[in-house]
Amino acid sequence: MRLKLVALLGIVGFGIAAAPAWAHHAFAAEFDAQKPVKLKGTVAKVEFINPHSWIHIDVKDADGKVTRWMVEGGSPNALFRRGVNKDALPQGTEILVDGYQAKDGSNRANGRDITFADGRKLFVGGSNPDEQPNAK
Amino acid sequence: MSGKFVLVAALIVAGAAAAQSKKFTAPRTPDGQPDLQGVWTNVTITPLERPANLAGKEFFTPAEARQYEKDTVERNNADRRDGGAQADLNRAYNDAWYDRGTKVVETLRTSLIIDPPDGHIPRKPGAPAGLPPGFGKPPEGPEDRSLAERCILWPTAGPPMMPSFYNNNYQIVQAPGYVTILVEMIHDARVIPIDNRPHIDSGIRQWLGNSRGHWEGETLVVETTNFNDKTRFQRASENMKLVERFTRTAPDTIMYEFTVDDPATFTRPWTAQIPMKRTEGPILEYACNEGNYAMAGMLAGARADEKKAAK
Numbered sequence: 001m002r003l004k005l006v007a008l009l010g011i012v013g014f015g016i017a018a019a020p021a022w023a024h025h026a027f028a029a030e031f032d033a034q035k036p037v038k039l040k041g042t043v044a045k046v047e048f049i050n051p052h053s054w055i056h057i058d059v060k061d062a063d064g065k066v067t068r069w070m071v072e073g074g075s076p077n078a079l080f081r082r083g084v085n086k087d088a089l090p091q092g093t094e095i096l097v098d099g100y101q102a103k104d105g106s107n108r109a110n111g112r113d114i115t116f117a118d119g120r121k122l123f124v125g126g127s128n129p130d131e132q133p134n135a136k
Numbered sequence: 137m138s139g140k141f142v143l144v145a146a147l148i149v150a151g152a153a154a155a156q157s158k159k160f161t162a163p164r165t166p167d168g169q170p171d172l173q174g175v176w177t178n179v180t181i182t183p184l185e186r187p188a189n190l191a192g193k194e195f196f197t198p199a200e201a202r203q204y205e206k207d208t209v210e211r212n213n214a215d216r217r218d219g220g221a222q223a224d225l226n227r228a229y230n231d232a233w234y235d236r237g238t239k240v241v242e243t244l245r246t247s248l249i250i251d252p253p254d255g256h257i258p259r260k261p262g263a264p265a266g267l268p269p270g271f272g273k274p275p276e277g278p279e280d281r282s283l284a285e286r287c288i289l290w291p292t293a294g295p296p297m298m299p300s301f302y303n304n305n306y307q308i309v310q311a312p313g314y315v316t317i318l319v320e321m322i323h324d325a326r327v328i329p330i331d332n333r334p335h336i337d338s339g340i341r342q343w344l345g346n347s348r349g350h351w352e353g354e355t356l357v358v359e360t361t362n363f364n365d366k367t368r369f370q371r372a373s374e375n376m377k378l379v380e381r382f383t384r385t386a387p388d389t390i391m392y393e394f395t396v397d398d399p400a401t402f403t404r405p406w407t408a409q410i411p412m413k414r415t416e417g418p419i420l421e422y423a424c425n426e427g428n429y430a431m432a433g434m435l436a437g438a439r440a441d442e443k444k445a446a447k
Binding site for chain 1: 423
């Protein structure tokens with residue numbers, strides 16, 4: 001299904017196809033589908049920057065050794081419009097990251113799914129922009 | 137009694153019909169231009185071209201529109217985890233980060249293209265189509281990655297301006313003699329003179345082309361030429377001529393239409409229509425290069441792949 005969709009988008013041409021293909025290529029170029037990671041850590045710092053935001057977390061291994069990981073998310077602009085701000089993810093918050101590690105083996109991952117320790121999904125619950133009262 | 141009721145009902149219906157047929161006239165700026173100012177969004181899930189299974193069908197019924205919206209939102213859902221690791225990586229971040237909309241355009245058209253009536257780009261046989269050669273190849277350097285990844289140009293940000301998967305917002309500001317359009321992706325402002333001056337010399341080519349505007353009644357008409365040979369909207373040539381039309385059709389709506397003409401690539405000019413709806417501002421600055429760690433990540437990824445292959 002996914003392949004079919006990508007093929008379809010490819011047919012309609014560069015303009016519209018570039019958006020999904022861009023996401024596809026950028027992530028496949030940066031991260032390794034063969035290196036899935038599940039990280040549990042505490043938030044050290046959040047960079048709400050474009051084009052992609054980065055959440056820095058401290059991950060403690062079984063021996064108590066702490067490693068800093070950087071986790072990539074999407075553009076923060078959409079989150080800001082939904083009212084997500086710097087208070088949404090205070091330092092020290094425990095989160096779980098389900099993603100894929102960088103191809104070069106560094107401690108970077110994409111944030112495929114990010115959840116709080118209690119299972120709540122990070123950032124879910126915002127409204128879509130076309131459902132805002134002022135965007136009839 | 138019932139006669140009176142019928143009369144009142146008839147008057148209400150007649151009044152509503154009259155109100156509907158009365159054309160909206162935009163308020164005026166202090167110097168007398170129709171006022172297009174504000175923050176607008178063109179977010180929609182209506183595709184540029186008509187999907188094959190809707191061939192011959194120009195408009196949805198309201199029920200069909202709701203079903204199409206439901207199916208599309210489900211298909212777009214990046215929170216799904218089916219399809220294996222590669223598919224999972226393709227849905228690289230979950231739905232919270234996206235802004236791709238949940239509704240079709242309010243006209244209920246099945247494609248953004250309104251002309252040709254079949255809703256398809258009239259591409260010449262053999263003309264370039266699809267992704268450009270080398271797109272997405274493992275990069276030797278940043279130049280091998282797309283313009284979007286290099287923070288130079290977002291392929292749907294325009295001109296012409298089309299919806300993408302997030303940040304579909306635009307701010308229009310007017311001053312005497314000028315209209316400026318600030319595009320959220322990827323932080324470009326187009327300053328358009330509307331004083332009938334000629335285009336710049338044809339030897340000067342620009343990423344966003346060169347825009348000149350004028351008013352035709354209630355409609356702002358903007359003609360753009362002088363694109364460079366790298367912008368290539370829909371793989372068109374650098375000689376593409378673009379005409380955009382902005383008409384305020386309701387307090388919260390600008391009807392945006394654009395016509396693309398490039399005889400080297402298309403058999404005829406083609407036109408798309410996208411309603412832009414008023415939305416909340418302000419638009420957060422999309423400063424792209426400063427935080428583009430992904431570029432270093434992609435280059436490092438390519439070097440790591442090479443090392444692995446050499447082993």
